[in-house]
Amino acid sequence: MQINLSKLFEQDGSHEELSVELDATSVRFGAEEYDICDKSPVELVIKHTKNRHIDVSGTVSLKLRMKCARCLEAVDETFDLQLESSFDVNGQSEELEETPYVSGYSLDVDLLVMDELFVNMPISVLCSEDCKGLCPKCGINLNHGSCDCDTTVLDPRMAKILDIYNAHNKEV
Ligand SMILES: [Zn+2]
Ligand SMILES: [Zn+2]
Structure with missing residues (x-):
């Protein structure tokens, strides 16, 4: 889901609260692809502090169908993510490189969520601690x-x- 930020730029200090759906139905992580078997809407607060500086905060809950590293059975892993991001939309490419989810005046919510998800991705999951x-x-x-x-x-x-x-x- 792409959000156009340009409306926020009309005024310093303006903010918008949004509830958006993720477009993604699966997540590619390295060589693996995990289905998203459950997801909440992404709750976002987007703030234009001033001079096209944007603060984003939000929450989303995702459930991924992963695989137990030992027995290979399906394991549903829930991720409750806190989204925090700040960036300038002044067309300074250096800063935009750090935020691949911002392009021009639009914010790619899916990419923002994936960015946070990858940080939280465990190296491996187990169906249970004592899986044989x-x-x-x-x-x-x-x-x-x-x-x-x-x-x-x-x-x-x-x-x-x-x-x-x-x-x-x-x-x-
Ligand atoms: Zn197992
Ligand atoms: Zn055997």
Whole structure:
């Protein structure tokens, strides 16, 4: 959703309260694409302090369908974002580079929200703290069942010691 700021410039100190819908239905983050399965409207207060200086504050809540890093099951992660931004719309390109969501006199609300979302994006999510993950051999989800795979990875030196130990036990 693009918001045209030019009306605010008619007067110093003018402000506008808006409730806008996000256009985005998914979020691309690195190689992953997450569906937005729930979202609140973006509540925004946009203030023209003076000389085309704009202060934006707002809130939005998003729910993304992500994946558990261990078992790969869907995990819905909720993000309650606080939006804060200040910028000048004086056509000074240096400052505009820091705010990719401002172009000319228009504010791209989707990009503003994505900017904040990426800052809050966790490196990985888990379905639960003690998710058992997948069996590395047969791939079964160990939260839902178990398998008979031998997944003990032995250090070869350790295996030798065990052989000796077992042989010794047999003798006794
Ligand atoms: Zn999991
Ligand atoms: Zn297995």
